[in-house]
Amino acid sequence: MNEFIFPFAALVAQVPLQQALLLAAIDPALGGVLVSGPRGTAKSTTARALAELLPEGQFVTLPLGASEEQLIGSLDIEAALRDGGVRFSPGLLAKAHQGVLYVDEVNLLPNQLVDQLLDVAASGVNVIERDGISHRHEARFVLIGTMNPEEGELRPQLLDRFGLAVELQNCFDAGIRREIVRARLAFDLNPEVFRSQFAGQQEALSLKLRHARATLPSLELEDAVHARVSELCIEAHVDGLRADLVMLRAARALAALEEASAVSVAHVERVAESVLLHRRKEANAPSDQRASEPRSQQRPKDTDEASFGYMPPEPVDITAVKNVRPLAAKKS
Template sequence: MTPFPFTAVVGQDDLRLALLLNAVSPAVGGVLVRGEKGTAKSTAVRALSALLPEVAVVPGCRFSCDPGAADPGCPDGPHEAGPGTERAARMVELPVGAAEDRLVGALDIERALAEGVKAFEPGLLADAHRGILYVDEVNLLHDHLVDLLLDAAAMGASYVEREGVSVRHASKFLLVGTMNPEEGELRPQLLDRFGLTVEVAASREPDQRVEVVRRRLAYDDDPDGFAARWAGEEAAVRRRVVAARELLPQVRLGDAALRQIAATCAAFEVDGMRADIVMARTATALAAWAGRTDVLAEDVRQAALLALPHRRRRNPFDAPGLDEDKLDETLERSAGQDGEGDDDPDGPGGGGRPAPESGPEGGGDGAAPPEAGEGGEPQQAGAGAGERSPVGAAEPFRTRVLSVPGIGEGAAGRRSRARTEHGRTTGARRPRGALTKLHLAATVRAAAPHQRARGRSGPGLVIRRDDLRQADREGREGNLVLFVVDASGSMAARQRMGAVKGAVLSLLLDAYQRRDKVGLVTFRGSGADVALPPTSSVDAAAARLESLPTGGRTPLAAGLLKAHEVLRVERLRDPARRALVVVVTDGRATGGPEPVALAGRAARLFAAGKVASVVVDCESGPVRLGLAGQLAGELAGTAVTLDELRADSIAGLVRDVQGTSRRAA
């Protein structure tokens, strides 16, 4: 099907500019597009390939070698010098659920063992060489695929190694990813690999929204005819990309611009030196795109807005973005310290953005303050009977891991033990379906007794399909950490609620690092609410927790029942993911049925669902009733006081959780 034309995308000026800069200079390092669903992220990315110049390749080479500089280690080589053939640049899409073999390629294990032949079937990394590798919903990509992408991006090559048989091929690609932040954040290592980042949002201007709908309907009715109407604009942009590429080597990056780049990266405390290099390449590409041979201060400013927001996050709860006032002050100060002044004829902020006029989406780097209505409701102290305004969280602290006992089979992560495709080898078995991880020793043992019957005459083993053995491996999985938080009046004391929120934030940070899903159930007044359904976005959970109001009665039973329902639904969606329930309460129930009566039922459900539980006892004062401890006993879990949630005490808590679960089993 004919792709939607790039030039027909309405608005999204920053997104289009970032993609075009990478078309001009692939060394910029790719683009990460962050934004809500339905904002043309994927449409714009898929349309970019039509604007890229054609590439010359060696005829018949499956790895797209450049005839002018062929890879000497190419598996299809060596290549003879020749003119090559021209073809369109490829855009290869990596599905989130792809297997490792689909990404890096696959070896024919049987031929490799029996004949010593490196029979290799290239994967997506080979297809994307000298083109675009696009990952939609890149934040949902499995960790082992992320590791492979990081290695390929860092080395410019892909390595496939299986039990001593190794294949290497060049893999230099433009990495473009799209993601919805509500579904979770990226690992910092992969986040840093994207040269630029862009925040996109749907326009709030009715006229612009009307034009989006009009163009989309016209495209759906007649894709070829719609593309033909935009062919002139597409050809003009393609010519401009080619011209900017030719001009790029002539662009001069003066000392004044370099000093501004260094000062900006230092002022925003970004880690490492990659940000400086990316900013320099981006500013150079901006000058070439504008048809200039000198980098101006306006190029440096725009480069900072594109290259720094995702690199200045100190933890997952920080919203990406850049303080533009601070940026302008830094550029002005660094320009004033330079004696040349020839790189800044218009002043550090005078040029503004060299991109086309920004639409309503252009300023979406930071999070907008809550407005009236649902977002503003928690800020009103008198919004409900006995309700108090939200209390800020205490400073988070480092925790030790809380793990679910036993061995699971859930999605790869870093919390609990599990059978995974990656990790240490614990045994061997016959493969079910395609062989992915060969256990060489077990395969040799299975084939050795049959060599005489098979007529072996040479040094190699005669291998049959029945001889192959799959390696069993043990690694770590991610879990569902469901927080059930008491927000009633008995918890409303500011010092206590702040400490509770600080403890939960600490555990949320740990969940982010261990690739867990998190959920948040709160109870107060007359019932319980799912403040956040299970998600991979811990920053969304932190935001909901921060704005959590308190007050009213304590319907503890309603909180437990709501937790049961969340776990039941989530188990239907993801049956392999095990859960850890953290109940934060003082144990007092002043509304609804008696919670202890329901705790036995909860314990049975938790046991059937392989759920571990911890009750954080928030009771304070000289007289303590120990109700939270009783609740933990009924849930076959462990009770721990709020003061014991510090790192030194968590280690004992983990041992208690595991010991209690073993006794219950």
């Protein structure tokens, strides 16, 4: 692993992001982490730092403009027909196995590629099919997608498929800014010395991740935990049940990280915001919201009942204009 990577344990004022990434590392089936925020908020630095804690430590970047074959890999059909065997050229998904797949500006990728990324991130298996020939391989990685909201949004259907989301903000606290800058200057001045100061914490984090992965399946989810998850998701008016499933998995991953003997409601409360941030909707009864708006800003609903009080369109009497000559026929 590159010795000049900024240590995960040395990150300043990134607790929500660090927690979300550690949970995704413990249970990659959560579906990855979407990190939203302006430039300069250490999104890529934190992603690289996480990769160093993982067993294999791969950090793979998906560039903008990547093709489908670059992402999922390719099959040599001619060789398969000639030799009877599948010749597979691995793509970025295969190279990211057991590591981190980092997608900067994920909101600018074609929707089809984002769909494929999220499918594999959740299932842990990549399947390539060409002309009746298929190949599959394991692809378990931590998917980290970043975006700047000023440059466009993801479709709601894709947002929902990211397991966790964290929104970063510019820091306007003078004390925290000084702490961040001092840490970065010390790292840039002498990376080896700086990293040695956090070597013990880094090793402890790596051990905690490995232990949490091993104990994760043994943690059961009690009825009280299920009940609180349901309450939170109903209050947030989320679509479907994906949020419930992700919240339960995230709470279990947090309990495993903290070496708890059971998943508690407190674990649910601490992961809820990262699960609901990108899924939360307004109340399903828009009349409450509409009642608080000025009448001039209220729009009719797309229903027959809502058309009451609005003048229906009337047909234009074409007989009155049928003898008018076209403008092109007039003399100047």
